[in-house]
Amino acid sequence: MHKRESHNDMSTIDRRDFLKLVGAGSVGAGAGFMLAEVNKHPVEYLIPYAVPPEEFSAGIATWYNSVCSMCPAGCGITVRTREGRAKKIEGNPSHPVNQGRLCALGQAGLQVLYNPDRLTAPSVRAGDRGASSFTQITWNDGLARVGERLTGLHEKGQGSRICFLSEGVRGHLGNLLELFMEQLGSERLMHYDFAHPQTLYAANKRFFGEDSLPYYDLENTRFLLSFGADYLGRWISPVHHSLGFGRSRQSGHDHRGRFVQIEPRMSVSGAAADEWIPAKPGTEGILALGMAHQIVSQGGYTGDDQGEWAAVLEQYSSDRVADQTGVAADTITRLADAFANTRPSLAIGGGAAANGSNGVDTLMAVSALNYLAGNIGKAGGMLFNPPPAFGSTSQSRQASYQAMTEFAEDARQGKIDVLIINGANPVFSLPAAGAFAEALAEIPFIVSLSSFMDETTAMADLILPSHTYLESWGDDVPEPGIGFPVGAISQPVVSPLYNTRATGDIILALGQQMGFEAVLPWATTENFLKACWQKIHARGATTEAADDFDSFWRSILQAGVWGENVQNANRSFVIDQGVVNDIGVEAAEFSGSSDAYPFVLHPYLSNALYDGRAANLPWMQELPDPMTSIVYGSWVEMNPITAEELGVSEGDLVKVESPHGEITVPVFVYPAIMPDVIAMPIGQGHADFGRYASNRGSNPISIFAPQIEPKSGSLAWGATRVKLQVTGQRVDLLKISGESRELGRNIIQTTSAWEGATEHAQIDSIPISVVSS
């Protein structure tokens, strides 16, 4: 049942179409059964099978549906395989999040699978910690070593001295981890992702009483106000947002959505926006409230609690806000009016704006805007999501920076005996000031389940390398949902390349060793998953053609995605009285005085390298940065005026010094950044992450202030001030673009105000001047 033709791209998916689609996918299923019989090392054969199993015929491609795990957006993928090797990752058209599309990072997943620097077998530390010299051992040996440690502590009832630190894991695998740690009697199950939008969750909890992400309906909005959220870049779900953006912009509707971006440094979304407005870093929330004030004072809001709002917003008159934010008063009022009068409109917040010392307040202010303009629960505004259809979300276990520092403290005090690391790389993605690496050094026994050697795994005593996502079973609940319950199965698309094991299998194996059979009876992750899905199947209320479980299972493997027939979660929203009085934003505080450290450091997630996890993928290293076209390295962006004052130009090395450390990076003169702000991409500067990433560029996280956003406990990574020292040396910035101006050549042509299709261009009948016909 291999797939014969490429997907016809789908214009739009609403819930009904989507449910029709599910199960209709014509894609290879049951890869699991098949792969079970598969030779472990297909790579040694030109044609792997004398008598090929089902779906393996030489020269004909087979597609398998799965889930992209390169970032938390959870797009559905369809992997094209030939002769048992993965050739190309494509978007799964049936998946409502990405609808057949993928971002560059998702495309590059194949280089995770086939990365030359993968860990190929269990191994124990040979040299000192961090020296990353290891000797290989057998799985039994490896598992036994962990097993005995854990059993020891478990029997003594000291389970709490065991910590499991994982990257964000969703779905049933999340439950499995919880079950396991529960059995061990440990509360210390922590997920840590640098880019996890913790302040957004916190703000939503405070404002809407929901510890989850709502659905931002970009596709149907006609006016988007983004306060620092790079929704087309790496903010939450870039592919889905890009779909929405594109369709709002140009899909033959009678309207063209207007997009306004407010941020001190122009992001990809800023470039795409119709209007880019630089506001002083950390004052975005104040700006939002300034607009709120305008809306309320103009009678744009007519709720019963209008009075309270007026009172709360009183001090945010546009003039005062203008002083604080550096945005002209008339701009504020203009935007506010447009936001209130354009229906539907939507305000979102993220990036550095949401991760300053006032991150939660800022996002509350943004929510207030949506509330006052009446965008809540409306198409084209923000919609509530139902609770996840199954499994756990990574939010429920996400460790704030505060939690991480507390953990580090416990480690220093010797309260931790065993640390199991799964994918997370905190040594890279936490500020050096937190001295996390030093804390790890205090832990007697560290196990890493990572597929790659990285800064954190280098500290491990034992490595039990896990499969990559393309070799493992799993399932996923996209976060945020898309307004109705959705789940996706991720299945292995190739047989494992090396002597590695799926994370779930490792946990289950350990469970066996410790005699947790009662609770963890499953032999493999696959069995575990099927058991879980049997429950879902029993719930009924699911897509068609699924009477017995096996056909149900096959159909969701075919579709790669599953949706549940429950009513849309949208409820009318009544704001809690307390919330209104909770609204209010102080200008953000920065670490470092403004005269000693004149510049605000504006970090942002790299389009290609995300939070640094993709730095070991050559395709991503060689992918030009959208705004600068730079490849293979780090740089610091500054306004031409700033550069002139410093007397530096492109390629000059400057020392970027914060109160907590310094790094040396080449200058890139950036036309769209505030003069007293400098920006740096996150992602480079790995010390030990394979041949492509190691010792390349520098890691801005290392000089971040260890400052905590009080209301969420998360790291305020937008709260660092720096000073710049010119070193006098220079390097050649590796970039693709030459001249950055068009010189009036009219290459990118523009047309003014858009009024739908009127007259027709005769593009096909341009006369050729050279011809006499």
Added chain:
Amino acid sequence: MNIFERFTRGWQKYRRPGYYEKFDYAWTMTVDLDRCTGCEACVTACQAENNIPIVGDKDIAKGRQMQWIRIERYWQGEYPNAKLSFIPMLCQHCDAAPCETVCPVSATYHNQDGLNTQVYNRCIGTRSCAVYCPYEVRYFNYRDHHWDAPLEQQLNPDVTVREKGVMEKCTFCIQRIRMAKDNAKDDGRRRVRDGEVQPACVQTCPAEALVFGDRQDPQSKVSKKMNDPRAYRVLDELNTHSSVVYLKKVDADG
């Protein structure tokens, strides 16, 4: 009609606009600049689909990048009114392609689908096609490239790996076009359905800025897009009759 007349007739016929349209298909791509976000997903998709080598930082430093589709970026204005616009640049599959006339061995020529094809085996590496191409979308193999094992296991078996000394460029994913045609034939269909062929870049474009199809079919999506008043061709004044049609970026306040 003497030999001279015959020659000139033939020559003019060859140069007449629409000459290629009488072939089986006229594959065309439209690029909506009002949608393109510059995300570069198309670049990686193309690199993955077409076995485009990873040239490495040293060759990049020498200006020898090879991605067949690139995103050009142009700044306008100064802070605080600076604007950045993106434009994806790939082989425009010109119907009057300068690169084709100059190739001494006809290693690059126009096929019956209106594609500007590149025959690697025939190329002797004069690089003149790259000089004659005004869009700078031809990339030369300055050395033999290799993939660190096991990265080579990803290589697409439907696409050749090029050796040193030959020119390469966007093929409109001809292998996918061929596949679709075969499938159509197997299913007893005369023509490939609209949307049945999706080049890797088009397929992945998250903003749906890219659309691909046959402009001979008036009902196809590209044909409709080409009738958008925003449609234009880059460097049209050079009369290359490109098969890549751009849709103007909308400047709402302009």
Added chain:
Amino acid sequence: MDKLQYADVNRDVVRSLVETGRGYYTTLAIAIAVTLICFFFPWFYQLFYGIGAAGNNHPAVWGTYLASFIFWIGLSHSGTLLSCVLHITNSEWRKAMYRSAEAMTLFSLMVAATMVLVHLGRPWFVHWTLPYPNQMELWPNFKSPLLFDVMAVTTYLTGSTIFIYMGSIPDFAAVRDRTRGWRHHMYVLLSLGWRGTDTQWHRLNWAYTFLAVLIIPLAVSVHSIVSWDFALSIVPALHQTIYAPYFVVGAIYSGTAGIVTVMFVLRKYMKFEQYITQVHFDNLGKLLLALSLIWTYINILEVFTGWYSGTSSEHEAMKFKMFGYYAVLYWEMILFCAFLPLVLISKRFRTSFLPMLILSIAINIGMYTERFLIVGTSLSRQYLPDAWGLYVPSLVEISILIGTLGMFTTMFLIFVKIFPSVSIYEVKETMDKPEKKQSEGGAAWQTTS
């Protein structure tokens, strides 16, 4: 010494062939060494590594190899071309110098041909540019200016070869009669049984003149066609109607300068003081002056049309050429090729050997620069500014450039030992008939001419 006799001519010329000093051998050895070390080794490395050994990149895919190609083709002109023109116009002063001038043509053409091989990404398939029936049932692309090149250059090479050989037959005979041993046998073959009968003389003159007339348009076409490799593109600054005449004039200009250089060397080291005289340098000087003026005029035109086009692409290309990364080279070219040659106005300068040598070398340096700028700067500034780049030659390229000089010298050194590098019989035509009673050489000329 007293007035030159026919006999002296034979003696001197034959001496130049048979008597070889140690100086000759050392020069030859050095030339061969340079060819091997500077040309062949780097080239083999490049064949192994790929064109990446050169400095080319995206978008500057062409570089010094093509510049050298144009340069050597250019040098090849005014060897044969000049010789032909002067032959038809019976200008006496030609006769002492034309043989070595023609030789220059031959060898520059050969060097130019090798430059094509060096330039190609896959030279082992160069034969695909030739129209021969083959199992692939494929013809080359006759629309391609590069193919015009192949045709033109090969034709010109053949023509020049026949021309120089034909003109040498009587002299081979002369030498044949004054040599013995293997040399004798060689010249027996080379002279094709020349006995100097009237019929032979008649046919030779007819055929020689015929070829001369034929070769003139050929030579002109060759460099026009070379210019089309560039002019037929739509690259700003290359896409110019002026290019054909520009290249032809440039070619004759550098060619003539080349002749001056060679004349000086022959005169000095082959002891041809009495044959190559101030007259020759004076006339060549006048020619150079005329050419330099035309060349300057065309350069002004090039800049003007670029500016007048009013398009950003032309302007930027011109700006880059004149004031960009390679501005120094541009102005060096203008100095060497437009200003310095103005001194040729003075007869005293034209008739003094060493200054003429220096000037001629300066002119050819300038002319090489011209070719480098054409190839090296235009491609970096084309239509899409985002794709702009910069090209800097690599060490391999520079080494190969030096190597080609060695190659040329080697071939020339071998030539002067086989061909009488001054035409014996035509020089005699320029002399008065000898008196009756003869010094011993007499018989020689009576039997031969």
